[in-house]
Amino acid sequence: MRVITYGTFDLFHEGHVRLLQRAKDLGDYLIVAVTTENFDDARGKLNVQQSLMDRIKNVQDSGLADEVIIEEYEGQKVNDIQKYGVDIFAIGSDWLGKFDYLKDYCEVVYLERTKGISSTQLRNEDAGILRLGVAGTGRIAHRFVDEARFVSGVDIEGAWSRDAENVKSFVDKHELDLAAGSFAELLDACDAVYVATPHRTHVDYALQAIEAGKHVLCEKPMALTEADVVRLQAAAEAADVVLMEAIKTAYSPGFQRMVAVARSGSIGDIRSVDATFTKLTTGDVRELDPSQDGGSLAELASYPLLAVVKLLGEDYDEVRTTAFQPAGTDVDLYARIDFRYPHAVASARTGLGVKAEGDLVIGGTRGYLYVPAPWWKTEYFEARFENQSDNKKFYYKFDGDGLRYEIAEFSSMIRRGERETFRLRLSESQWLARVLELARTDAHVFG
Ligand code: C2G
Numbered sequence: 121m122r123v124i125t126y127g128t129f130d131l132f133h134e135g136h137v138r139l140l141q142r143a144k145d146l147g148d149y150l151i152v153a154v155t156t157e158n159f160d161d162a163r164g165k166l167n168v169q170q171s172l173m174d175r176i177k178n179v180q181d182s183g184l185a186d187e188v189i190i191e192e193y194e195g196q197k198v199n200d201i202q203k204y205g206v207d208i209f210a211i212g213s214d215w216l217g218k219f220d221y222l223k224d225y226c227e228v229v230y231l232e233r234t235k236g237i238s239s240t241q242l243r244n245e246d247a248g249i250l251r252l253g254v255a256g257t258g259r260i261a262h263r264f265v266d267e268a269r270f271v272s273g274v275d276i277e278g279a280w281s282r283d284a285e286n287v288k289s290f291v292d293k294h295e296l297d298l299a300a301g302s303f304a305e306l307l308d309a310c311d312a313v314y315v316a317t318p319h320r321t322h323v324d325y326a327l328q329a330i331e332a333g334k335h336v337l338c339e340k341p342m343a344l345t346e347a348d349v350v351r352l353q354a355a356a357e358a359a360d361v362v363l364m365e366a367i368k369t370a371y372s373p374g375f376q377r378m379v380a381v382a383r384s385g386s387i388g389d390i391r392s393v394d395a396t397f398t399k400l401t402t403g404d405v406r407e408l409d410p411s412q413d414g415g416s417l418a419e420l421a422s423y424p425l426l427a428v429v430k431l432l433g434e435d436y437d438e439v440r441t442t443a444f445q446p447a448g449t450d451v452d453l454y455a456r457i458d459f460r461y462p463h464a465v466a467s468a469r470t471g472l473g474v475k476a477e478g479d480l481v482i483g484g485t486r487g488y489l490y491v492p493a494p495w496w497k498t499e500y501f502e503a504r505f506e507n508q509s510d511n512k513k514f515y516y517k518f519d520g521d522g523l524r525y526e527i528a529e530f531s532s533m534i535r536r537g538e539r540e541t542f543r544l545r546l547s548e549s550q551w552l553a554r555v556l557e558l559a560r561t562d563a564h565v566f567g
Contacts, residue, residue, distance in 0.1 A: 121147030123208045124200060126191055128155045130168045130272040131248040132178035135212075135234035140184040142231045143210040151204055152185040156192040163194070164519030166528040168272045169248060201225045213295060214269055236297030237275050250274050250531050253298075253306040255325055256316035257281040257290040260339065260523075264314055265294045267523035274531050280306040281317070307332045312534065314366070315339060318406065319413040323348045326363065330355045335362040337530045340422040344413060346554040353546050362533045364526070365552070367422050370430075370544040371525040374498030374516030378491060379430045381514065386503055387484030391464045393431050395424035395480045397496060398454075398471030407472055410450035416470035417443070417455050417560050423496045424468035425552050426544075427480055428459060434551045436461045443563040444474060457559050497522050 125143045129136050129152075144150040154176050160168050170178070172190065179185050189200070201209060202225060209222050212233040222228050237249065252274055254261050265276050278298025279290050291299040300306035303325060307313060312335035315325045323343050326336045336356065342365040343349045356363035369375045382390060397420045401407045408414045438460040443452040453473025459466040469476065478493035487505035491498060499518040504511050533541055540546050 121207045122149045122151065122205055123147040123210055124151040124153065124197075124204065124206045125210045126153040126155070126197065127211075128160055128165060128168055128272060129175045129178050130170050132175075132182070133237050133249060135237040136178070137182055137184070138234050139210075139212055139231055140179070140182055144184050146208050146210055146229060149186045150184060151187045151189060151200075151206070152179050153189045153191040153196075153200065154179060156190055159192050159194075164270055164517070164524065166271050166524055167274075167531055197222060198225060233295055235295060236277055248273055250312060250534060251277045251310045253277055253300070253310035253313045254279040254290075254316065255281065255303060255306060255313055256318075256339075257283070257286045258316060261290070261314075261316045262293075263521055264316065264523050264527070265296075267520050268527050270520060270524045271527045271531060273535075274527060277309050278306060303328060304332075307334055310334060312337065312362070312530070316366075319344060319418055323352060326352050327355055330359050330361055330363065333359055333361060335530070335534050337362075337364050337366050337526065340365055340367045341418060341553065341556055342549060343553055344418065344560070345557045346550055349550050349553040353550070357539070360539070362530065362539055364530050364533065364541070365422075365544060365549045366523075366526050367426055367544060368522040368526050369423055369496045369498065370426055371529045371541075372498055372518055372522050373525070374500075374518055375430075375496075376543060377514065377516060378489065378498055378501050381501075381503065382431055382482050382484075382489050386486075387482065387488055388486030389463065390431055390482055390484050392483035393428055393464070393466040393480075394469075394483075395427040395467070395495070396469040396471075396476050396478050396493075397423045398469070398475050398478055400475050401472040408451055414472075415452040415455075415560070416472040417441075417452055417457075417556060417563075419472060420470040421455070421457065421468060421556055421559065422552060424470065424480075425457070425555055426548075427495075428466045428468050429548050429551050431482060432459070432461050432464050432466055434547065436466075439555060439558060441559040441563040443559075443565050445563075445565045445567050446473075447567040449567075452560075452563065452565075455559065455563065457555065 123146045206226050208227045210229045213230045214233050216230050278296050280300035287299045298309050313329045315338045326338050329336045406412045407419050436459045441457045444454040445452045454471040457468040480491040480495035482489040491501040497518050502513050
């Protein structure tokens with residue numbers, strides 16, 4: 121029986137060894153295909169640390185592979201299985217169901233992935249793997265774990281939330297090692313933590329983690345007041361850990377390039393920025409619950425404000441917020457934050473109860489950039505001019521739902537010993553909190 125398996129095999133670890141052993145045990149000849157840099161890039165795998173040569177050597181040195189080949193293009197598995205006369209395709213259970221299409225060609229076996237690969241013991245041999253804990257088990261936390269699988273060198277150790285049942289089902293679903301009984305227990309098992317709890321609890325958990333010497337990736341808005349952001353940043357500096365705000369757009373390649381194109385004079389001087397993000401939301405949900413800091417501003421303003429600060433900077437002269445808040449409620453369903461800068465104007469709009477076109481338009485003295493919805497997952501934009509033949513289209517890759525970019529940046533910062541990234545500066549996080557706080561407390565309300 122001939123068995124084949126595929127992988128990146130970066131920072132070769134116990135999970136890889138166990139996978140190869142069990143794959144080999146399924147037959148008597150094991151072929152291992154190692155992905156090329158290009159293929160990993162194409163399939164959206166980030167932060168692969170070792171070269172293809174080193175990764176092939178990892179596999180060869182394990183002594184488990186009878187033959188090593190490379191995987192370099194989409195669709196290759198179908199060809200390989202036929203070309204090498206393969207009987208069994210084996211892969212870890214994090215891919216459960218994803219390779220069922222190969223059942224037309226051979227048997228497909230999903231082997232249980234190894235939990236908690238970066239145990240203390242392993243870390244001594246290989247300090248390359250970042251042990252990450254997840255606090256909060258809501259929708260975003262689920263997406264986070266799925267996306268983290270595409271970031272090499274990161275292992276999600278476990279999860280915690282106030283509801284033990286939720287923790288258990290979360291941990292089971294994602295095959296994690298630890299269903300923590302307390303936040304402190306989660307911290308103990310990790311090098312870093314992702315805080316995805318309700319908005320107003322971010323500060324306490326982030327602070328607790330920082331004080332325990334853990335790096336923190338905190339969901340947006342990191343805090344609802346500027347003072348809290350300043351406090352968290354000071355604590356992170358004192359503890360010498362990374363504190364990063366999880367606004368996925370800031371770290372995505374397309375958005376960064378768009379900002380760079382806008383700021384490099386291609387459309388002349390920027391005179392206006394209009395950014396909108398609406399998400400129609402109904403029902404008895406946190407987003408609409410004033411006691412949980414619901415409302416379109418707290419929920420969504422981080423994105424359009426990010427565009428404003430990245431394109432026009434922090435030094436506005438005036439800001440004024442107008443919000444639609446139905447009489448008798450305490451929740452803004454639509455809001456616009458209008459800025460006057462010395463040489464430009466901007467408007468950041470958010471809606472949970474009002475729908476509008478979610479685009480981003482940057483007006484310049486020579487032309488404008490048009491970034492269609494969903495601009496916050498920047499994949500494509502156009503530079504448009506009076507003379508249409510000068511128009512230019514820009515395309516970028518945006519893999520998955522983009523959380524992998526913030527995870528990759530967070531992990532790289534920790535590895536490189538950096539405490540700030542130009543993609544979202546500490547002062548910009550403060551600015552975001554300052555404007556959000558002002559907008560929420562000082563809006564002109566209509567209902
Ligand atoms: N694996 C595991 N336990 C872990 C980590 C990884 O069993 N804790 C398994 C994976 O499920 C996979 C193999 O080890 O079967 C290689 O993992 P990676 O190097 O992360 O490669 P991957 O991204 O899973 O590539 O075409 C490539 C394949 O789709 C899989």
